[in-house]
Amino acid sequence: MFALSRSDVCIMNRPIHLTNIFDPASTPAQAIVELSWLVLWICAGIFVIVVGLLTYILIRFRRRRADTDEPPQVYGSNQIELAWTVIPMLTVVVLFLVTTRTIKAVQDAVPSPDTVHVTIVGHQWWWEIRYPALGIVTANELHVPVSHQAQPRPTFLKLQSVDVAHSFWVPRLAGKTDLIPNRDNSMWIEPREPGLYLGQCAEYCGTQHANMLLRIIVHARDDFERWVAAQQQPPVNNPAMQAGRDLFQATACVNCHTVRETNANGTFGPDLSHLMSRATLGAGVVDNTPHNLRAWIRNPQHLKPGNLMPDMQLTPQELEHIVAYLVTLQ
């Protein structure tokens, strides 16, 4: 069933490492990691003390054979109880203070004038990505500029959902924030290195929760401007593909998908105006190749069972026309 190529973890011939939360590449993720190490060390200290004590007790106070006398009966000590109440209390105070400092640092950050603003809308089971100021709508791939210390250019995300609760999680860039219907949430990232960062939905959202994958592409400054310019272009209208284009506009595709400057203006499914500029199909299920695109349209339920795109019952010829047209949407 999954015979198709799935090499989407490699880009530019370099393995992407990956989604380790201790390998931060963005300001908020960095702030989180610094706190995490501190907490981890404190917990490791407690662990060593208590396990050491436990091991010592287990060895030292084993009952020897033939020893049937009762040991001295000790009922307690208020001083000792006080000690192991007050010392943990002080530890808690320290932990609380450092935690609050980081909460404030991450949550109260203010966007600079140069900030990119993006709205992410969760759908079962894909991500709608809108750049209101730039007039771009895309899906499942968030393109952002790199941010340098000298010229900070963070990206602020407004998070919404049209159906159920989802959660936006790209471990190397930031912690999670949920996308909750009927509510606006926000978060921010400030990646310091160009590259590809993986993430996925982290709040159970139904059948295909596992395949609600997310790719963040961090561009060098000029590259980002080029990407914006390309996305702002109207979709390609190749006269040679007129048959496919007409067919597309005459089927129910248009009820759910948008291709700008055609009659396709549905919003249930991803915007297809620049479909072929994206690397994957079905929110990361397979690479976006003409071959996979054909397989996807022939029967979407085959590659991602349970997803909300129906089998359109196209004849083989109709399928070829529509795929040929869609492939031109660079």
Added chain:
Amino acid sequence: MAFADAPLAQPHVDASRLPLLVQLHYWVVTVDHKRLGIMYICTGLLFFAVAGLEASIMRWQLAFPHHEAVSPEVFNRLFTMHGTTMVFLFGMPIILGMANYLVPLMIGARDLAFPRLNAFGFWLSLFGGMLLYFSYLGGEGLSGAGTAPDVGWFAYAPLTGRAFSRGHSTDYWILSLLVSGIGSVATSINIVTTVLCMRCRGMTLARLPLFVWMMLVVAVMILFAMPPLTAAQVMLLLDRYLGTRFFDTQAGGSALLWQHFFWIFGHPEVYILMVPGFAAVSEIIPVFSRKPIFGYAAMVGATVSIGFISMGVWAHHMFSVGMSVTANSFFAASTMLISVPTGIKIFNWLATMYGGKLRFATPMLFCVGFLFQFLCAGLTGIMLAAVPFNWQLTDSYFVVAHFHYVLIGGLLFTIFAAIYYWFPKATGRMLSETLGRWHFWLLVIGFNLTFGPQHILGILGMPRRIYTYAPGRGWELWNLLSSIGVVFQGLAVLFFVWNVIRALRQGPPAGDDPWDAWTLEWTTTSPPPEYNFETLPEVQSRRPLWDLKHPNDPDGRHE
């Protein structure tokens, strides 16, 4: 009525010699707290086996990337049923069963205060559980969508609304918890009343065995925690059938409202499940260390403060929903604070063992396993309380590892400790120590192999509740190890089952007091008669049997 002439009313008939049908009838109509307790525990263990099988299928599916053992729909039902079963149909019946069996015996009473209410509570819990599993047959509904519920055990709105959950599977989930919740509340009222009103002469509150103190706190917590869940379930039913809009976000309802309602039940629930574990450990560790519990008053105080604080930590399940800085900081503080009384308990158990003469019989082995694993659970709990760290860890496999260290490494180990400890009392037979050690070591290895690697999976960015994952993300090895651990855990449980069957058939007789223990249940026969005590006891201290065995140095003067 065919049974009318059966000699049920005669207390001295040996029940095991009656015809099978009469014996069964006896179990069905009983209001005896011991029989109900045993039925609660057997119900819990039965559902434990079912939930364990569900978990095994999930681990088989996740053992390899892109594995196709089950479909996504089936996987989603499995984790929903596994979670719901473990919390409501395994955890609750087991802890209520332990309280049922032991509380009257420990306080020198003949039964719970309301025996009929007790039977009512048990049967409601059992039928609630059966209702949940009936959904596999009846959940299809008219629209034909889904069988068992697939909304996750905390069933976040609006996934549970009619728009996203067609058919009746979610209704079965709601009604099942509603019904068994009523049973839990009934039993809790019973326990509170019994402890407050039916203690034997001389048993002041300051002389209550810690087990009873902790069960009292648990029962009170259930009384406060269950109503919000019940209210939320009723609201959800109204949403689904009468067109109200509490959680219907399409019509202006609030998804967060459900989360608040659920977790204001859900977090006390964690302690409702865990404190009975503490209760068992607080009885077993002293007996096998041959010392009284260190810091009795501090233990009671810590338990009561856990009860209070646990009512104010619920939103630590919601750090990623976009709460304000103030709310996040408040719940970070309350959550960290609860680690203080929990830490006090661990230190007191260690101090009880310190200077003792430790006997590593099977109950004590499980207590030691509990101490180590619960410590790990507590420390990962502190990490999760550090809100920014939580933003990374929540809803990842790290959380799965954390709460399994609490509920399996903590609670399940203490339940096995309790079963090995009180089985001789309940049946009059000793379990085998050899098989018990096999059971313990296989479970320790299997448990840590399954759930240890899941911490790493969470750190490597694997979210929970995904039915599949792509290769090449660094998750393969850890998932495989985690799945291999299941084999060891399964073997351990088989050893346990074998041990129980063997003991029931040919276990050596236990006698009244096989562990040389100190609380009142060990003064009566094993198993105790229906009326528990021939004459109601009178106590002068926390350890009445110590006083009896050491008349020269009774406990009372040290308290």
